[in-house]
Amino acid sequence: MSDFGDAIELIFQSRESNEGVRVGGSQFLDLAVDHMWLSLVATAIACATAIPLGLWLGHIGRGGFLAINASNVGRAVPSLALIAFFVAYLGVGFANVTLALVLLAVPPILTNTYVGVRQVDRDTVEAARGMGMTGPQIVRRIEFPLSVPLIFGGIRTSAVNVVATATLAPLAGVLSLGDPIINVSTYGDDGRLGAAILVAFLAVATELSLAAAQRAATPKGLRRRRTRMKQVRYATALIAVLLAALALGACGDDDDDDGGGGGGDTAGQIERNDANADTKITVGSKNFTEQKILGEIYAQGLEAAGFDISKELNLGDEKVALKAAKEGEIDAYPEYTGTELVSLFGVPSDKIPTDPQAAYEDAKAGFAKEGLVAYPPTPYTNSNEVGMTQETADKLGITKISELADVDQDLTLYGTPECRQRMDCLLGLEKVYGLDFKKFVPVAIDLRHEVLTSGKADLSIVFTTDPQIQREGFVLLDDDKQMFPPYNVTFNVRQEVADEAGPEIEKVVEQLQAGMTDDVMSELNARVDLDKKTPEEVAKEYLEESGLI
Amino acid sequence: MILAQVQIHNRAGDESCVADNGLCPDWIWDNFDRYVDPFWDHVYLTIVAVAIGFAISFALALVAYRRRWLIGPIVNVTAILYTVPSVAAFFLLLPVTGRGNTTALIALVSYTLLILFRNTLAGLDNVPEEAKDAGRGMGLTSRQLLWRVELPLAVPEIVAGLRVAATTTVGLATLAFFAGAGGLGEQIFADINFKSNVVTAGGLCVLLAVALDIGLLLVQRAVTPWSRA
Numbered sequence: 001m002s003d004f005g006d007a008i009e010l011i012f013q014s015r016e017s018n019e020g021v022r023v024g025g026s027q028f029l030d031l032a033v034d035h036m037w038l039s040l041v042a043t044a045i046a047c048a049t050a051i052p053l054g055l056w057l058g059h060i061g062r063g064g065f066l067a068i069n070a071s072n073v074g075r076a077v078p079s080l081a082l083i084a085f086f087v088a089y090l091g092v093g094f095a096n097v098t099l100a101l102v103l104l105a106v107p108p109i110l111t112n113t114y115v116g117v118r119q120v121d122r123d124t125v126e127a128a129r130g131m132g133m134t135g136p137q138i139v140r141r142i143e144f145p146l147s148v149p150l151i152f153g154g155i156r157t158s159a160v161n162v163v164a165t166a167t168l169a170p171l172a173g174v175l176s177l178g179d180p181i182i183n184v185s186t187y188g189d190d191g192r193l194g195a196a197i198l199v200a201f202l203a204v205a206t207e208l209s210l211a212a213a214q215r216a217a218t219p220k221g222l223r224r225r226r227t228r229m230k231q232v233r234y235a236t237a238l239i240a241v242l243l244a245a246l247a248l249g250a251c252g253d254d255d256d257d258d259g260g261g262g263g264g265d266t267a268g269q270i271e272r273n274d275a276n277a278d279t280k281i282t283v284g285s286k287n288f289t290e291q292k293i294l295g296e297i298y299a300q301g302l303e304a305a306g307f308d309i310s311k312e313l314n315l316g317d318e319k320v321a322l323k324a325a326k327e328g329e330i331d332a333y334p335e336y337t338g339t340e341l342v343s344l345f346g347v348p349s350d351k352i353p354t355d356p357q358a359a360y361e362d363a364k365a366g367f368a369k370e371g372l373v374a375y376p377p378t379p380y381t382n383s384n385e386v387g388m389t390q391e392t393a394d395k396l397g398i399t400k401i402s403e404l405a406d407v408d409q410d411l412t413l414y415g416t417p418e419c420r421q422r423m424d425c426l427l428g429l430e431k432v433y434g435l436d437f438k439k440f441v442p443v444a445i446d447l448r449h450e451v452l453t454s455g456k457a458d459l460s461i462v463f464t465t466d467p468q469i470q471r472e473g474f475v476l477l478d479d480d481k482q483m484f485p486p487y488n489v490t491f492n493v494r495q496e497v498a499d500e501a502g503p504e505i506e507k508v509v510e511q512l513q514a515g516m517t518d519d520v521m522s523e524l525n526a527r528v529d530l531d532k533k534t535p536e537e538v539a540k541e542y543l544e545e546s547g548l549i
Numbered sequence: 550m551i552l553a554q555v556q557i558h559n560r561a562g563d564e565s566c567v568a569d570n571g572l573c574p575d576w577i578w579d580n581f582d583r584y585v586d587p588f589w590d591h592v593y594l595t596i597v598a599v600a601i602g603f604a605i606s607f608a609l610a611l612v613a614y615r616r617r618w619l620i621g622p623i624v625n626v627t628a629i630l631y632t633v634p635s636v637a638a639f640f641l642l643l644p645v646t647g648r649g650n651t652t653a654l655i656a657l658v659s660y661t662l663l664i665l666f667r668n669t670l671a672g673l674d675n676v677p678e679e680a681k682d683a684g685r686g687m688g689l690t691s692r693q694l695l696w697r698v699e700l701p702l703a704v705p706e707i708v709a710g711l712r713v714a715a716t717t718t719v720g721l722a723t724l725a726f727f728a729g730a731g732g733l734g735e736q737i738f739a740d741i742n743f744k745s746n747v748v749t750a751g752g753l754c755v756l757l758a759v760a761l762d763i764g765l766l767l768v769q770r771a772v773t774p775w776s777r778a
Contacts, residue, residue, distance in 0.1 A: 003644040004644070079720065079723075080723045080724055080734050080737055080738070081723060081737055081747060081750065081751030081754060082751075084737050084738070084741045084747045084751070085744075085747050085748070085751060087741055087742065089744065160632055163634065164634030164635065164636070164637075165634075167634055167636045167637065168636065171741070178636065181636060181637070181640055189644075192640055193640060193641070193643075193644065195637075196636070196637040196638075196640040196641050197637070197641065199634050199636070199637040200632075200633040200634060200637045200638070200641065203632050203633060203634050203637075204629060204632050204633070207628075207632045314739075444741065446740070446741055446742055447741075447742065450742055467560060470559075470560065470561050471560050471561060471568065473561070515554065515555060519557050520554075520555045520557070523555055523556070523557045523558065524555070526558070526560055530560060530565075530567070530568040531567065531568070532567050532576060532580070532740070532743060532745075532746075534583060541555075542555060545554070545555045545556060546554070546555060
């Protein structure tokens with residue numbers, strides 16, 4: 001296994017992803033520049049606020065409690081929570097992420113500035129005052145220069161922290177080196193690892209360069225010697241760590257899976273068959289509400305039939321899920337026929353059947369090649385849709401996607417990161433409809449409605465069964481060129497497990513799916529997204545209310 | 550065939566705190582149980598990581614206390630481990646150690662090393678010469694001196710290091726779900742738009758950090774009775 005080798009190669013040499021988008025190489029450089037720009041802006045703003053405040057508090061000798069404790073409390077607030085909090089209250093965007101990072105960066109700088117000023121020898125200050133210096137002069141010429149080393153220490157801590165945390169920025173719709181880490185499907189495993197290596201390098205480089213700057217800015221009288229030596233040791237240690245990492249990467253790891261034997265009988269309603277207990281099935285799902293609900297429904301339904309079920313829900317996007325199934329990490333997961341054909345099997349959109357049954361047959365054949373059995377699909381379909389607010393629709397006066405052609409240069413489209421390169425998403429809108437938007441912004445899948453209600457997005461890719469559409473009165477544009485394929489759900493099981501489970505599993509899946517209409521799925525999604533029940537509870541309610549258990 | 554049917558509710562124009570992703574005390578109160586397991590996962594990750602980190606750093610500090618030339622290399626290596634961003638660390642480890650608690654713990658432990666090593670060593674170094682002389686005068690061997698005089702007097706600084714390490718680890722452990730280790734971070738991420746959810750899970754992190762901080766302070770007071778006037 002040469003994970004690290006591939007990743008490092010990708011950093012220097014770009015390659016084409018499945019649908020022809022370039023990733024790696026100079027594209028990583030662009031992301032790194034975005035990353036460092038975001039970090040620089042946040043750190044600079046934090047310095048501009050925290051240093052004057054710290055100097056002032058230190059000079060008048062008050063507010064020590066605030067300055068010291070701000071730092072302690074600040075450490076305890078997780079950066080993820082901070083970003084989540086800002087997304088929840090202020091929405092996505094550069095300004096909000098910057099603000100979150102500034103809040104993260106202020107406490108160490110404030111504390112160190114305060115402490116730096118307080119530790120200046122009071123005799124020195126008295127001497128300065130005796131020489132007739134005014135308060136501002138003392139701050140500028142005595143207290144500030146003498147506290148520079150500590151202030152820089154604070155800036156170092158903050159800057160490294162900010163560079164590390166900027167990795168999470170793509171969660172809030174801002175591009176950084178976190179993009180390849182969070183959106184594996186676009187970049188692949190090597191992309192994620194490559195970005196992780198780059199982020200690590202940037203953080204270490206930030207630390208080293210600020211350490212050098214700190215030395216340069218320290219008044220001569222305060223400098224210690226043997227710094228040169230230390231730098232050399234630092235570099236040596238860094239190289240040693242990286243070499244060790246590469247050596248470790250060369251060793252492989254292997255996964256194992258096991259299963260029992262035995263088949264089972266068929267039953268009318270979901271009936272327990274104890275013989276099924278020998279068949280272990282790990283049910284997976286992708287990372288959004290409907291998928292988690294589906295995963296729970298299949299898992300709980302099969303469990304009711306007596307199978308030995310474990311769950312690995314919330315895996316990631318379709319490529320992560322398929323990879324997990326192929327590697328045996330999971331045995332089964334639900335997927336949409338359209339997604340299967342477009343994203344997993346690379347069928348060009350003009351070759352995709354508009355008939356759900358024909359789409360299923362094609363998808364089934366595709367899965368067979370990957371070693372998975374796709375059972376017959378659900379009655380409902382959950383398509384990608386181009387959504388906008390009623391207000392935008394009124395203003396533009398359009399109802400069809402093709403009508404966007406006249407106004408596209410003024411519109412911003414938001415979608416999931418993988419949307420960029422999917423034929424049933426941005427790529428298709430560009431190629432099939434010939435649209436060219438002002439901007440495409442990738443955001444986490446959960447934010448697809450928030451970007452519309454907050455007015456950030458003119459258009460957002462939403463799903464047919466999203467309950468928010470009805471609640472917020474969103475307008476869905478008509479797909480007049482029939483670009484979006486059918487998206488009925490198939491439950492896909494690894495061939496070995498399907499053989500082991502026998503025909504009974506197909507019967508249970510059929511029973512579970514019979515009640516899944518558009519309205520029912522929208523209702524189930526509403527119970528999670530709007531009523532905030534857990535997918536587990538809602539799946540149980542579905543089984544009970546449908547009389548399946 | 551299906552006998553019963555799922556009940557469909559009409560939610561158009563439905564005004565409710567929960568559906569608006571608001572901050573709803575009632576909801577938090579009613580659904581607090583879903584935070585219990587992730588909270589204990591979080592406690593487990595934090596405590597195990599700090600405990601392992603402390604065991605390693607403590608041993609390293611004792612060795613380096615006698616063999617001073619080791620201090621430089623240990624500080625440099627742990628400083629680099631400390632600098633590598635945690636999200637990156639989880640993904641750098643995934644190809645080697647796979648998904649799960651092990652990966653999360655390795656990353657979390659590596660963050661505690663620098664803080665704990667530096668503080669333990671500083672604590673030992675700051676023991677007053679007079680105290681050591683008095684110990685030697687009473688006929689203590691150097692091992693006895695270490696365990697009976699130097700380490701007890703170093704406790705305040707060691708605990709200060711543990712407090713920083715514990716609060717930092719609570720924050721970092723929110724990212725452990727990237728490595729498949731659960732914790733409160735997974736809960737935050739499960740519905741990042743829902744203010745009640747983010748505030749509850751984030752608030753529990755802060756509470757946990759404060760509780761560990763105070764707990765460690767109490768431990769310090771209990772084991773250093775002489776420091777109380």
